[in-house]
Amino acid sequence: MWFDRPGRENTDRTLELAYERGKALGIEEMVVASTKGETGFKALEIFKGFKVVVVTYHCGFKEPFKSIMPADVKKSLIQKGAVVVAATHALSGVERAVANKHSGIYPALLIADTLRLFGQGVKVAVEVSIMAADAGALSGGDIVAVGGTGKGADAAVVLKPANQSDMFDIRIREVICKPRDF
Numbered sequence: 688m689w690f691d692r693p694g695r696e697n698t699d700r701t702l703e704l705a706y707e708r709g710k711a712l713g714i715e716e717m718v719v720a721s722t723k724g725e726t727g728f729k730a731l732e733i734f735k736g737f738k739v740v741v742v743t744y745h746c747g748f749k750e751p752f753k754s755i756m757p758a759d760v761k762k763s764l765i766q767k768g769a770v771v772v773a774a775t776h777a778l779s780g781v782e783r784a785v786a787n788k789h790s791g792i793y794p795a796l797l798i799a800d801t802l803r804l805f806g807q808g809v810k811v812a813v814e815v816s817i818m819a820a821d822a823g824a825l826s827g828g829d830i831v832a833v834g835g836t837g838k839g840a841d842a843a844v845v846l847k848p849a850n851q852s853d854m855f856d857i858r859i860r861e862v863i864c865k866p867r868d869f
Contacts, residue, residue, distance in 0.1 A: 688700075688704055688863070688864040689864070689865065689866070689867040690841055690864065690865070690866045690867065691866070691867060691868060692866055692867075692868050692869070693806065693807065693808060693835075693836035693837070693841045693866035693868075693869045694835075694836060694837065694838070694839060694841060694866075695835070695837070695838040695839025695840075695841075696839070697835075697839065697840065697841040697864075697866070698726060698729060698835070698839035698840045698841070699729065700864070701833060701835075701839075701840040701841055701842065701843050701863075701864055702719075702726075702729055702730055702733045702734070702833065702840060702843075703733060704843060704863050704864045705717065705734075705831045705833050705843035705863055705864070706733045706734055706737075706831075708831065708843070708845060708861070708863045709734075709737065709831040709845070710736075712829070712845065714737070714828070714829055714830060714831055714845065715736075715737055715738060715828070716737060716738045716740065716825055716826060716828065716830045716831075717730065717734050717737050717738070717739055717740070717830060717831040717832070717833065718740045718742060718812075718815050718816050718819045718824075718825070718830055718831075718832045718833070718848075719739065719740070719741055719742070719815070719832075719833040719834075719840065720742055720743075720811050720812070720814075720815045720833065720834045720835060720840070721741045721742070721743055721756075722743055722744060722755055722756065722838070723743075723755060723756055723757070723760060724741070724743075724756055724757070724760035724761070724763070724764055725839075726741075726833075726835070726839060726840050727739070727741035727743075727764050727769060727771075728763075728764065728767070730769075730833065731764070731767050731768060731769055737831075738770065739768065739769045739770070740769070740770045740771075740772060740819045740824045740825065741764055741769045741770070741771045741772070742771075742772045742773075742774065742815035742818050742819055743755060743756040743761075743771065743772070743773050744756070744773065744776075745773055745774055745775045745776070746773060754773065756771075756773065761773075770819075770824045772818055772819050772822040772824055774818040774821065774822055775818075776814060776818070777795075777814050777817035777818050777821065777851050777854075778795050778796070778798055778799035778802070778810070778813075778814045778817070779795060779796060779799060780795065782794075782795045782796055783796065798854075799814070802814075805842075805862070805865060806836065806841075806842055806865050806866050806869040807834070807835070807836040807837075807842075807869065808834040808835045808836050808840065808841045808842025808865055808866065808869075809834065809842045809844060809862065809865055810834065811834025811835060811836075811842070812832035812833055812834035812842055812843065812844050812846075813832065813834075813844070813846065813857065813859065814834070815832060815834060816830060816832040816846060816848040816857070817848070817849070817850070817851050817854060817857070819848070820848045820849060820850045820851075821850050821851050825848050827848065828847075829845060829846065829847050829860060830845070830846060830847075830848055831843060831844070831845055831863070832844050832845075832846055832848075836866065836869065841864075841865065841866050842862075842864060842865040842866070843862075843863040843864050843865075844859050844860075844861060844862050844863060845859075845860045845861040845863065846858060846859045846860055847860065
């Protein structure tokens with residue numbers, strides 16, 4: 688399915704389509720990007736019967752030593768059954784800091800830009816799957832991964848996840864939905 692444009696207005700439909708496809712394929716795990724928890728809570732409502740992994744920014748992403756996802760939100764997501772992972776972006780991390788200071792081109796940033804050819808949400812879906820794998824939150828079987836452009840969700844993929852150290856073993860099996868214009 689293609690959305691006319693990216694954005695949070697696609698969140699509910701993205702999650703519904705992702706759930707339907709995951710259920711049809713017998714997938715039991717899903718990973719969703721959620722900055723402050725809103726998309727994570729929606730995923731928990733829709734993805735009944737799935738292991739739901741909510742991935743958010745690492746502490747210090749916007750402000751040194753501060754978490755973007757409030758502690759009470761994280762606690763509530765966990766109480767409702769989610770696994771919550773706060774991690775450094777797999778496709779930028781320290782490379783972004785080096786690039787900002789020294790300019791130049793770096794492999795992880797090239798990979799991120801290549802994935803953005805499919806849209807920001809697809810790049811995010813792949814990235815959060817790596818972050819969840821690195822946190823030990825996944826079994827290694829196929830998952831549904833959901834990402835977005837800015838706020839909310841607008842892209843979902845079925846993929847075989849891998850840890851960052853084995854990133855080229857990731858297999859994007861299907862694109863469930865994404866914005867057509869981005």
